[in-house]
Amino acid sequence: MNLSSIIEAKNLTRVYPLGPVGVVALKDVTFTVSSGEFVLLKGNSGSGKSTLLALLGGLDRPTSGQLHVAGIDVVALSERGLTQYRRRVVGIVFQSFHLLPTLTVLENVCLPALLAGASYEATRAKALHWLQWLDMQDRLHHLPGELSGGEAQRTAIARALINDPFVILADEPTGNLDSRNGARVVDILGSLHRDHGRTIIMATHSSIADDVATRQLCLQDGTIVNDQCLSS
Numbered sequence: 001m002n003l004s005s006i007i008e009a010k011n012l013t014r015v016y017p018l019g020p021v022g023v024v025a026l027k028d029v030t031f032t033v034s035s036g037e038f039v040l041l042k043g044n045s046g047s048g049k050s051t052l053l054a055l056l057g058g059l060d061r062p063t064s065g066q067l068h069v070a071g072i073d074v075v076a077l078s079e080r081g082l083t084q085y086r087r088r089v090v091g092i093v094f095q096s097f098h099l100l101p102t103l104t105v106l107e108n109v110c111l112p113a114l115l116a117g118a119s120y121e122a123t124r125a126k127a128l129h130w131l132q133w134l135d136m137q138d139r140l141h142h143l144p145g146e147l148s149g150g151e152a153q154r155t156a157i158a159r160a161l162i163n164d165p166f167v168i169l170a171d172e173p174t175g176n177l178d179s180r181n182g183a184r185v186v187d188i189l190g191s192l193h194r195d196h197g198r199t200i201i202m203a204t205h206s207s208i209a210d211d212v213a214t215r216q217l218c219l220q221d222g223t224i225v226n227d228q229c230l231s232s
């Protein structure tokens with residue numbers, strides 16, 4: 001394990017058991033990410049971006065290969081270990097927000113920290129800090145169904161930040177937003193990278209984040225075909 005790398009993936013392969021041969025969604029994917037990078041995962045539909053993010057997020061397990069994140073051997077984790085990993089090591093932002101519909105904005109943001117055993121007072125203070133930073137202070141007691149798409153995604157970003165994760169993973173975070181709100185989400189991720197030193201991995205079809213990201217990995221048919229520095 002190279003200590004300067006926050007992510008080390010080696011020969012990651014994921015075959016979905018479907019039909020006689022299975023679907024090879026990722027094949028021998030090898031890369032490292034250093035702390036503080038903002039990496040875009042690009043590639044056509046079906047190229048393996050969501051599959052790779054699911055492995056990095058501990059939402060799925062590889063068929064073979066090795067994965068270390070923040071020094072943790074993710075492949076070796078038990079189910080219980082993976083739950084802790086999802087709570088503490090990564091923060092995940094989804095295209096369709098995935099907020100709990102019966103909890104308010106503030107409750108949605110606090111929940112992962114409370115589940116991880118943090119005190120209510122400390123959690124509330126941290127949630128209020130991030131929600132204010134995300135300009136959500138006037139929506140604290142709204143339910144997700146009472147939010148715009150942009151507000152829902154800003155809530156999901158606050159939730160992803162509440163446990164101070166080593167890595168923020170975002171799967172098409174602008175995909176359900178109009179262009180103005182999409183640009184705002186990219187600005188937020190850019191600021192988290194630039195001003196707060198966060199490591200970000202974002203899957204996207206579009207060029208919306210090309211100016212704020214530092215690197216892009218292009219996937220094609222489950223393999224990395226291009227690994228390129230971006231100018232920012």
Ligand SMILES: Nc1ncnc2c1ncn2[C@@H]1O[C@H](COP(=O)(O)OP(=O)(O)OP(=O)(O)O)[C@@H](O)[C@H]1O
Pocket residue numbers: 016017018023024025043044045046047048049050051052205
């Ligand atoms: N649960 C599954 N069972 C079988 N095949 C799957 C499953 N999930 C994904 N696949 C297949 O794996 C491949 C990679 O899918 P993946 O969702 O990772 O691609 P993607 O690049 O994220 O696509 P998109 O941009 O459309 O979201 C595709 O061929 C897809 O059909």
